[in-house]
Amino acid sequence: MNKTILMTAAALALGLAAHPAAQAADKPVYGVLLKTLSNPFWGAMAKGVAEGGRQSDVTIFQQAAQSDQDAATQLNLCTTMLERKPAALIAAAINSSNLLPCMKSANDANIPVVDLDANLDPAITAKAGVKVAFRIGSDNIHAGMQAADFMAQQLGHDATGPVLVIEGLSGNVTGQMRANGFRQELAKAAPGLKVVASLPGDWDANKAANITNDILQRNPNLVAIFACNDTMALGAVESVFAAGRGGKVTVVGVDGTVDGVKSIKAGRLTATVAQLPYLEGMEAVANVKKVLAGQSVPDVIHVPTLVLTKDVLAAGTDPDLQYVK
Incomplete structure (x- = not known):
């Protein structure tokens, strides 16, 4: 698997082993910052990101705060992540403002920033002078x-x-x-x-x-x-x-x-x-690769949603069910 996962005291273990080839110097590194892995939604997102990294043949450096309310720790993780000079920063901010200083630093270093799961308020982001390459998430x-x-x-x-x-x-x-x-x-x-x-x-x-x-x-x-x-x-x-x-x-x-x-x-x-977070994680990585290749991507990318009921799950016919992890 082409992914590298580093863990700090402030980051939760993803429980996924990194293949030695994931650290090959000729592969771009995508920094991915999630809210937390204590919530199954973000666990599925992490797996989708890892699969996206495998399909795109890139290295994934992925971290998360221990709580989806720990905004200060998430900012510290983001700042540390930039020290690795990733090719892109894919971040699911805990709120609309906590990661803006880090994202501005990424902009200044010409590192594309992606709003993962569309957690940023566009007006607040614009006022802070932060440029987002694209936003991806459910509507x-x-x-x-x-x-x-x-x-x-x-x-x-x-x-x-x-x-x-x-x-x-x-x-x-x-x-x-x-x-x-x-x-x-x-x-x-x-x-x-x-x-x-x-x-x-x-x-x-x-x-x-x-x-x-x-x-x-x-x-x-x-x-x-x-x-x-x-x-x-x-x-x-x-x-x-x-x-x-x-x-x-x-x-x-x-x-x-x-x-x-x-x-x-x-x-x-x-x-x-x-919300299909697994698919969202995959699509985020795939579209970052397009951005870095100079290709055009929409400013906002919506991942489909579907209502799951006992009958829908029993029927098993909806094609999007493959992404329910």
Whole structure:
């Protein structure tokens, strides 16, 4: 395998062995900085990046912070990564501003910067004078809309009742887009379903579980929950079942993680909007190679999403299922 993985005390082990040939001097090195590997979404992304490196015959130097809230550590990892003078910097920023100093340094060194998973706010990036070669990720607004459309189909377009939205980390553009897309589409698809609370769960299962417990006590007739990632959705599911409402509350997440898929197959999580991080990682590396070769790539590259349900998984006919890792 043509990849090199270095680990520091601040980086989580990827658990992948690097082939000696990965360090061949004639191969370009792509620096890849993820949020964390404690979340299955980013674990799948890491594997996709590694596969992209193999297919493109490049060396991958990949690191991640231990937590998707540890912005300071991620910046330190980014700064250290630039010392290796990578051919490109592919980064999934924890928020819209923490990596901007490092990205500006990359620009100054003529190192192309890629916004992995489209975590940067374009206005903030432009104000900081940071140039991004391209942004790649799912259309997060569309993912939220897909969740709302599924919920309306599941409950009925004329359904009524309270709905809970569990957002991501406060100020994170990804979670904001998913939540906004969901709320806007739900108002059109099923206007009788009313969002009674929309609260940040910080991508954390325990926080999502606590939020769900609180809202269930205030709204015992809660009919649905939309969580902006699978980790929070699974926390919400546990609270729903603990309250004796299992199967009575529709719970939809986003990501399509291994744990999310297992929960759907077990009849607990209702659905998830799969983001296909494995495919995204592969495509990020492939398009960086085009940039470095002087080829034109779109400013924004959207990776497809699909709604996973128990029936969709059982049928196994959707071609994008091959990328659900």
